Amino acid sequence: xxxxxxxxxxxxxxxxxxxxxxxxxxxxxxxxxxxxxxxxxxxxxxxxxxxxxxxxxxxxxxxxxxxxxxxxxxxxxxxxxxxxxxxxxxxxxxxxxxxxxxxxxxxxxxxxxxxxxxxxxxxxxxxxxxxxxxxxxxxxxxxxxxxxxxxxxxxxxxxxxxxxxxxxxxxxxxxxxxxxxxxxxxxxxxxxxxxxxxxxxxxxxxxxxxxxxxxxxxxxxxxxxxxxxxxxxxxxxxxxxxxxxxxxxxxxxxxxxxxxxxxxxxxxxxxxxxxxxxxxxxxxxxxxxxxxxxxxxxxxxxxxxxxxxxxxxxxxxxxxxxxxxxxxxxxxxxxxxxxxxxxxxxxxxxxxxxxxxxxxxxxxxxxxxxxxxxxxxxxxxxxxxxxxxxxxxxxxxxxxxxxxxxxxxxxxxxxxxxxxxxxxxxxxxxxxxxxxxxxxxxxxxxxxxxxxxxxxxxxxxxxxxxxxxxxxxxxxxxxxxxxxxxxxxxx
Amino acid sequence: xxxxxxxxxxxxxxxxxxxxxxxxxxxxxxxxxxxxxxxxxxxxxxxxxxxxxxxxxxxxxxxxxxxxxxxxxxxxxxxxxxxxxxxxxxxxxxxxxxxxxxxxxxxxxxxxxxxxxxxxxxxxxxxxxxxxxxxxxxxxxxxxxxxxxxxxxxxxxxxxxxxxxxxxxxxxxxxxxxxxxxxxxxxxxxxxxxxxxxxxxxxxxxxxxxxxxxxxxxxxxxxxxxxxxxxxxxxxxxxxxxxxxxxxxxxxxxxxxxxxxxxxxxxxxxxxxxxxxxxxxxxxxxxxxxxxxxxxxxxxxxxxxxxxxxxxxxxxxxxxxxxxxxxxxxxxxxxxxxxxx
Numbered sequence: 131x132x133x134x135x136x137x138x139x140x141x142x143x144x145x146x147x148x149x150x151x152x153x154x155x156x157x158x159x160x161x162x163x164x165x166x167x168x169x170x171x172x173x174x175x176x177x178x179x180x181x182x183x184x185x186x187x188x189x190x191x192x193x194x195x196x197x198x199x200x201x202x203x204x205x206x207x208x209x210x211x212x213x214x215x216x217x218x219x220x221x222x223x224x225x226x227x228x229x230x231x232x233x234x235x236x237x238x239x240x241x242x243x244x245x246x247x248x249x250x251x252x253x254x255x256x257x258x259x260x261x262x263x264x265x266x267x268x269x270x271x272x273x274x275x276x277x278x279x280x281x282x283x284x285x286x287x288x289x290x291x292x293x294x295x296x297x298x299x300x301x302x303x304x305x306x307x308x309x310x311x312x313x314x315x316x317x318x319x320x321x322x323x324x325x326x327x328x329x330x331x332x333x334x335x336x337x338x339x340x341x342x343x344x345x346x347x348x349x350x351x352x353x354x355x356x357x358x359x360x361x362x363x364x365x366x367x368x369x370x371x372x373x374x375x376x377x378x379x380x381x382x383x384x385x386x387x388x389x390x391x392x393x394x395x396x397x398x399x400x401x402x403x404x405x406x407x408x409x410x411x412x413x414x415x416x417x418x419x420x421x422x423x424x425x426x427x428x429x430x431x432x433x434x435x436x437x438x439x440x441x442x443x444x445x446x447x448x449x450x451x452x453x454x455x456x457x458x459x460x461x462x463x464x465x466x467x468x469x470x471x472x473x474x475x476x477x478x479x480x481x482x483x484x485x486x487x488x489x490x491x492x493x494x495x496x497x498x499x500x501x502x503x504x505x506x507x508x509x510x511x512x513x514x515x516x517x518x519x520x521x522x523x524x525x526x527x528x529x530x531x532x533x534x535x536x537x538x539x540x541x542x543x544x545x546x547x548x549x550x551x552x553x554x555x556x557x558x559x560x561x562x563x564x565x566x567x568x569x570x571x572x573x574x575x576x577x578x579x580x581x582x583x584x585x586x587x588x589x590x591x592x593x594x595x596x597x598x599x600x601x602x603x604x605x606x607x608x609x610x611x612x613x614x615x616x617x618x619x620x621x
Numbered sequence: 622x623x624x625x626x627x628x629x630x631x632x633x634x635x636x637x638x639x640x641x642x643x644x645x646x647x648x649x650x651x652x653x654x655x656x657x658x659x660x661x662x663x664x665x666x667x668x669x670x671x672x673x674x675x676x677x678x679x680x681x682x683x684x685x686x687x688x689x690x691x692x693x694x695x696x697x698x699x700x701x702x703x704x705x706x707x708x709x710x711x712x713x714x715x716x717x718x719x720x721x722x723x724x725x726x727x728x729x730x731x732x733x734x735x736x737x738x739x740x741x742x743x744x745x746x747x748x749x750x751x752x753x754x755x756x757x758x759x760x761x762x763x764x765x766x767x768x769x770x771x772x773x774x775x776x777x778x779x780x781x782x783x784x785x786x787x788x789x790x791x792x793x794x795x796x797x798x799x800x801x802x803x804x805x806x807x808x809x810x811x812x813x814x815x816x817x818x819x820x821x822x823x824x825x826x827x828x829x830x831x832x833x834x835x836x837x838x839x840x841x842x843x844x845x846x847x848x849x850x851x852x853x854x855x856x857x858x859x860x861x862x863x864x865x866x867x868x869x870x871x872x873x874x875x876x877x878x879x880x881x882x883x884x885x886x887x888x889x890x891x892x893x894x895x896x897x898x899x900x901x902x903x904x905x906x907x908x909x910x911x912x913x914x915x916x917x918x919x920x921x922x923x924x925x926x927x928x929x930x931x932x933x934x935x936x937x938x939x940x941x942x943x944x945x946x947x948x949x950x951x952x953x954x955x956x957x958x959x960x961x962x
Contacts, residue, residue, distance in 0.1 A: 195744040386930065392690060395744060396885060396929050399692075399878060404922035411916050538874065542755050545748045553745070595763035602756040606737055609749065613740040 143611060155572070162452035167571050169451065173460040173529070175567025176467020180522030181544040182551065182559040183474060184515020190491040190554025192508050193391060194384055197398040199519050200541025201405035202372050206520025207527040207536060208409055210368030211420045212273070214360050217352045219272045219412075220367070221345045222295075225338040226264070229299045230306035232338065235331035237310025245315055252312030256305050263301025269412045296342050303335055361423035365524050372520020377513035384512070385505065402537070410534050417533030422447070426459040426528075463525050470518060471560055478556060487511060491554055543570070546605045552615025561616060566601055573597030633893075640799055643667065644792055656792050664795040668787070670903045671802040672860045677883035677895035678809055679852035684881075685890035686813055687845040688825030690743070693750030694880050696734065696757055697727055697850040699872030701857030703761065706776040706867040707769055716782055723858045724851055731850030735843045751874065758872040775868025779861060787863050794863065801859060802896070805852055809892050812848055821845050882925055888935030897936055 135142065155164060185199045212219050267290070290298070341348070352360065379401065387394045421427070425445050434448040434455040435441035441449050441458055448455035478484035486507055490497045498504045523536070530536065543566050551562025573596075580591040608615065626634070647663050648655040655661075676698055683689045701723050708719040738749040764772045771777060781787070787794045812818050820841045823831040832838050861867045870876070879902070880895075887898025905924075909917035932939055 189744075195748070383926070383930070390933060393929050393933055395690065395747065396881070397926055399881065400922055400926040400929060403878065404919060404926065407916070407919040407922055411919055542752065546752055549745065549748055549752070593764040595759045596765060599756045599759040599763070602752045605749070605752055609737065609740055613745075 139611075144616070159575075162454045163575070165452050166454050166456055167575050168568070169456055169460065169464070170574070171568035171571030172464045172467075172564070173567070174570050175564040176464050177522050177526050177529075178540070178544055178547050178563035178567050179467050179560050180470060180518045180525070181540055182547045182563045183470075183556060184518045185544055186548050186551070186553055186555060186559035187487070187491075187511055188515045189548075191487060191494065191511050192384075192388075192490075194394050195398070196512075196515075197395065197541070198379070198401035198405060199515070200537035200539075200544065201402050202376060202516045202537075203519040203523040203526075203540050204409065204532075204534065204537035205375065205405060206368040206372040206523030207532050208413060208523075209371045209520070210364035210524030211418060211527050211532050212413075213352075213367045214357075214364040214420060215418075216273070218345075218349050219269070221341065221348055222272055222290075223269070225295075225299050225341045226302050228334050228338040228341075229303040230260075230309075232331040232334035233303040233306025233308075234310040234313075235334070236303075237307050237314060239328060240307075240311060242311055242314040245311065247315070249312045249315040252308050252315060256309035256312060259308060260302060260305035263298050263305060267298065270414070273412050273414075292343050292345075295345070296339060299338050299342055303338070357421075357423040358425050361425075365521060368524035369517045369521035372523070373513040373517030375520075376516020377509050379516070380509045380512035385508075402541075406534050406537065413534075415534060417531050419531050420527040422459055422528045426457070426462065459528060463529060466521075466525055470521070474518070474556070483507070483510070543601060546601050549605050549615055550608045552612075552617040555615070555617035558615055558617030565604070569601050569604055570597070573600055637799075637803065640667070641796075644795060661791050664791050665787075666903065666907065668795055668798045668863055670900045671798040672856050672863060673879070673883060673903060674802050674896035674899035675805045675856040675859075676853055677880050677887065677899045678806065678892055679849040679856065680880040681884045681889065681892065681895045682809060682813070682821075682849040682852070683845055684884060685895075686818065686825060687821040687842060688828075689842060689845065690747045691750045691846075692747045692874070692877055692881075693734070693752075693754030694849075694853060695872050695874065695876035696750070696754040697731065697853035698857035698860070698876055698880075699754075699757065699761070699867070699869075700730055701727060701854030702861035702867035702871045703770065703776065704854070705858040706779045706861050709781070710776060710779050711769060720855070720858065723854050727851045727854035728847055730854075731847045732843060734850075735846040739839060739842055739846075751877075754872060754874070754877065758869055758874075761869040761872050771868075773869060775866050775870075776861075777866050779865050779867070781862050781865060785862070787865065798859065798863070801855075805855070806892060806896065809848075809852070813892065817841065817844060884935075885925070886928055886935055888937030888939070888941075891937045891941075894935055894937035901936070 155167075159167065181199060181203055185196060188194055188196050188199075209220070352363075355363075383397050383401070384394050387397060427447050428445045429447050432444055433446035434450045435444050435446040435458070436450050438449060438461070441461075445458075447458060449458045449461060450456075476484075478488060486497060486502055486504075490504060490507060494504050497507075522540075526536070526540075544563070547562035547566040548559060549562070550565055551558030551560070574594070577592050577594050577597045644655050644660055644664050647660040651659045653659055676694075679697075680691075680694050683691050683694070704723045704726050705719050708714040708722055709716070714722070734750065734753055738746050738753065741749060760766070761770055762773050763770075766772070784790060785794050785797060813821075820831060820836050820838075821844075823834070823836070824838050824841060828838055831841075857871060860871065883898035883902050884895045885898070886901055887896065888894030906917065906921065909920055913920060928935070934942060
């Protein structure tokens with residue numbers, strides 16, 4: 131019996147703390163206040179979950195602590211918001227990206243093996259061609275023209291004429307081709323790709339060239355769409371851009387450093403720096419506010435909606451919860467978090483890929499020895515985690531606003547959640563995120579009303595900063611009781 | 622005695638000598654008096670370099686010599702700055718006792734943070750220290766303590782004694798900072814070369830082995846954290862005196878990243894490397910700012926990533942690895958040239 135208690139000390143203390151806390155909360159707050167605090171906590175928890183799940187999976191599988199995860203969250207928010215409010219920026223840059231990638235892939239069909247020139251010569255050539263292609267191209271005006279003025283803008287403004295744009299696209303394709311050659315030169319085992327796949331890069335190049343002349347009309351078409359459709363598109367595009375960035379990051383920066391683990395962390399820290407500055411350079415240092423789509427923004431008679439089913443018809447901005455209005459958008463965030471939790475859980479538990487990932491978390495060398503290409507799984511998981519974080523960023527944009535500081539704020543709370551839950555554990559990441567979200571929600575409520583403990587005559591009041599700092603204390607407590615976190619592997 | 626000095630020691634003495642006469646050299650070159658104009662500006666630049674050099678060096682005692690990756694080093698720097706600011710401004714202490722208080726508080730703080738965070742290791746330690754530093758950053762910003770810390774505005778106009786005022790007695794402050802940096806370097810070198818320092822390096826190379834040999838590694842790691850914490854706190858205190866203020870930014874992640882950058886660029890695992898790195902970063906930052914305007918941090922970040930990828934041992938480390946062979950090559954070429962002619 132005593133052994134049993136000793137073994138489950140952490141669990142018993144945890145349950146005891148939860149019961150005590152629940153007693154305190156139910157006696158202090160009325161049910162309706164409590165309900166809205168809990169829902170707010172769930173909202174934040176859902177957002178934290180989207181960041182922590184990727185962070186924890188990436189760490190569990192490849193022992194890389196990605197300090198740039200919060201930055202991916204922020205970039206997702208910016209990209210999604212840009213598609214939602216000002217697609218011009220994306221329409222003017224996406225062809226470039228596609229062109230570079232197409233050129234890179236095309237390089238595989240050249241007789242690279244016969245080239246005797248050193249690789250660095252080609253790298254320099256690629257940089258020079260790329261710089262010539264984008265000479266005079268400015269992103270900042272594209273990004274800010276529509277956003278700052280708020281309404282429709284003259285369509286020609288800040289856009290290059292189609293002819294110049296096509297030349298730039300072709301130039302970048304050539305630069306990508308040279309860079310691809312530089313990458314392949316000197317690699318003995320560079321294999322000749324299948325000829326059927328030649329269609330992929332050629333198709334990409336055609337796509338890039340098709341986008342060029344229809345940029346103007348595509349922008350008008352996107353802006354004339356229903357705001358709900360645009361919002362869904364923003365979620366999709368934001369998440370996939372995050373996934374693409376994450377995959378690229380793993381492939382280009384993390385993979386070469388697997389033999390030097392500490393430097394992986396240092397590189398991700400550098401990426402925080404670069405990402406934040408890049409966002410500041412393109413979108414400016416100020417923040418933006420993303421408008422809610424129609425689904426969550428109707429006000430007026432009949433609002434707030436009496437319940438969730440009624441909201442499906444009247445699309446009110448808030449829903450009545452035990453007599454208090456609660457923003458319906460936050461309900462959406464909770465639902466999104468839940469769907470993503472279930473989806474990822476199914477992916478991990480029920481698919482072959484999930485099986486490989488779980489096995490990799492246990493012992494990635496063994497999985498490699500069994501003949502599975504673990505490196506490819508690494509890239510996939512990195513992309514998946516980054517995509518989840520970026521999706522969280524787009525979802526958070528209308529709720530929290532968008533600013534370059536968004537990433538770091540989320541990073542910190544996500545780290546605390548991961549430490550609480552235990553690195554490398556999916557359940558731990560979800561539970562940690564939920565705990566930190568609830569702690570933040572209660573903290574915000576205490577800031578609002580002050581706290582009165584039984585022996586105090588007057589309520590003590592705090593500033594919001596102290597509520598934010600208090601989550602660190604929870605982390606310190608968990609560390610004292612269970613250094614590996616609630617669900618972590620024992621070291 | 623002078624004859625027995627080796628080449629690196631000559632280089633060190635030469636560097637110190639150069640720094641001692643530097644204000645006068647600039648004054649002669651520009652033709653302006655030594656305590657105003659351009660010479661005064663460059664003295665300020667170097668004062669900042671000396672302070673950051675000590676900060677970066679203290680970081681390397683943790684990261685390069687003991688193998689502990691901390692992301693919360695700003696905690697000690699910032700606490701030192703705030704301690705001296707509050708004691709001088711609100712408690713009216715004199716400078717000497719305020720510095721003693723900075724040391725005592727830094728020791729207590731590093732012991733507490735160390736004991737709590739050393740329960741975990743590796744990247745966990747980095748995350749936990751980051752969280753502690755963020756907590757202090759948030760507390761510094763909290764409006765509850767506005768009368769003491771000045772909240773988000775920071776602690777403004779710290780009353781610095783007139784005899785070392787950085788505005789009127791800039792040259793004196795310059796020599797003070799130089800002496801401070803040299804003294805800290807000598808102390809750090811003593812520690813690193815002592816038996817304690819050897820154990821730290823043993824922990825870095827293989828902690829289990831050090832444990833099996835009978836060393837209580839926790840104690841040695843605590844010593845490393847305390848030494849580095851005290852040095853960082855002293856640098857922070859001097860930084861507060863130099864800037865005449867202490868704002869929440871000294872506790873932010875950016876401050877830690879700065880120390881990390883200087884250490885990586887200069888070279889991990891040496892004392893002089895981070896100090897050189899501090900100089901490089903400060904001057905590079907200044908020139909990049911002049912040439913590229915507000916977008917310079919972006920370039921800076923890209924340079925940093927390239928250095929991590931392709932020059933992982935920094936300036937000093939790469940020189941130690943390749944330096945002798947390069948020297949040999951140059952000597953051979955020089956001989957070939959002279960022989961041919």
